[in-house]
Amino acid sequence: MNGSIRVGSLFGIPVFINPSWFLVLGLITWNYATWLAFQFPELGLVAWGLGLVTALLLFASVVAHELGHSLVAMRQGIEVKSITLFIFGGLASLGEESKTPGDSFRVAIAGPLVSFTLFGWLHALSTFGQLTGPLAAVIGLLAYVNLALGVFNLIPGLPLDGGNILKSIVWKITGKPYQGTAFASRVGQVFGWLGIGLGFASLLGLTNVGSIWTLLVGWFLLQNAGQSAQAAGVQRLLSGLTAQDAVIPNSPLVSAASSLREFANNKIIGNPVNWRKYLVTDEAGKLAGEILVDDMKKVPTTDWWDVQVQTLVRSPSEIATVPSTTPLLDVINMLNEQLTELAVVKEDGEVVGLLEKTSIVKLLEQKVTA
Ligand SMILES: [Zn+2]
CATH class of the missing domain: 1.10.287 (Helix Hairpins)
Structure with missing residues (x-):
């Protein structure tokens, strides 16, 4: 969330506070303090301190709710990127979706379950704890707040928990x-x-x-x-689409056995796309590495007929590959800032071509206009 401030971490999850949160903190403190001052006039200025503590405990309840989601998600091997407190409460940002609807349901329900449990405890404490005065009032209020938090979050609209529960069903x-x-x-x-x-x-x-x-x-x-x-x-x-579908037509592929001259004549000259590098394939069509077009400058053009592409090949280990049958949605999850392209290979290792983020976007555009 924009402009959020990191305040620490819980269970290894960074916790952020959005500036809009301070507005709510002020409002709630003021609200509780005036309410407490009205109920217990003898408190005087202490009411404000108590109001602030109540407001902070309210937010602790929100954090506990978000931790509920986060810990269940972490048990499913999902990375929890952050917990952010903002004007409408809290938000746990998960690295990915659950793999199954059942897992998705469990992550969604965990937050309200924490809130309802806290309500149960606090309610029992305020009912049977023989508390009196402002303390009883604050505990009673917190119990109610946790109940409200659980119920509000069950409204069945995304991104609320009720929406996620509905989605999983x-x-x-x-x-x-x-x-x-x-x-x-x-x-x-x-x-x-x-x-x-x-x-x-x-x-x-x-x-x-x-x-x-x-x-x-x-x-x-x-x-x-x-x-x-x-x-x-x-x-x-x-x-329903796979990696195969997003392969770039006329992908930059060249056979290791080609001479540099053939490579230049057949692949580079006249190619509307100015590829900086090409995937190199061996005689079986498998990935042998890649060649940078710039590297060809190391060889005098007069020798290009005699020098094969494979003399300039760079190691294939740097190139990430993906099986051609991989669902495209999974491929998207693999791509990120560092990894923007993948070599698509058949089951036997034969290279089908190259796939880039932009080729997926193009595919999407074709689908939308189709
Ligand atoms: Zn929730």
């Missing part, structure tokens, strides 16, 4: 994760509009249910539902 039924996402996005949009409508109605004094907060949350849901619907659309387009 539809995924389980249809067998397709993107259909789960698409469905949960649509439901999220409905709840988003509902929140906005209710918020507006309450501002106009038409209803007692809802507030400006309902309106803001509705807006937040609508924004996110739109984004996840888009992501689901991309996944739908890519599903």
Whole structure:
């Protein structure tokens, strides 16, 4: 999230705070402090300290909720990139999706389960703990806050937990994760509009249910539902496609046995694409390495008929390969800032061609316009 500040780490997960969080911290402190001062006038200024502590405990509850998601995800071998506190609560950023709908369900439900458990404990403490005065009030309030946190997050719209639970259920039924996402996005949009409508109605004094907060949350849901619907659309387009489908036509391939002159005449001169390097294949068509076009300058052009491509080959270990039958969605997860291209190979090792991030984008564009 933009402008978030790192404040430490828990279980090896970096914890960030978004500046919007401080606004909420101030508002909640003020809210609780005035409430406590009203309930217990004898507290005086202590009410403010207690208000701040209550607000911080509220956020600790949010962090506990996010840790619930994170620890279950980590047990599935998923990297948790960060936990961020922001204006609407917390967000655990996961490196990847769960592999199965069941795993996805468990990650989603873990957060609300933590909140409901905390509610149970705090409620028991405030009921049976024989607490009195401000302490009882604060514990009672925290119990209620955790209950609200669990219930609010079960609203079935992405990115809320209820949305993820709904997604995992539809995924389980249809067998397709993107259909789960698409469905949960649509439901999220409905709840988003509902929140906005209710918020507006309450501002106009038409209803007692809802507030400006309902309106803001509705807006937040609508924004996110739109984004996840888009992501689901991309996944739908890519599903069923494999690495083979995204191979660049006329990929930069050259046989190790070719002379440099043949290579230049047949592959480089007149090629509309100015490749900096070519994949080199052996007599069986398998990957033997790569050749940099610039390296050809090391050999005088007069010798080009006599020198073979293989004399300039660089080690194949630097080139990442992917089987041609790999689902394209998995290929996308493999690509990143450092790894932007892959050599696509058949089962027997024969090179099919090169695949780049841009070739996947092109494929998507063709699918959209088709
Ligand atoms: Zn959650």
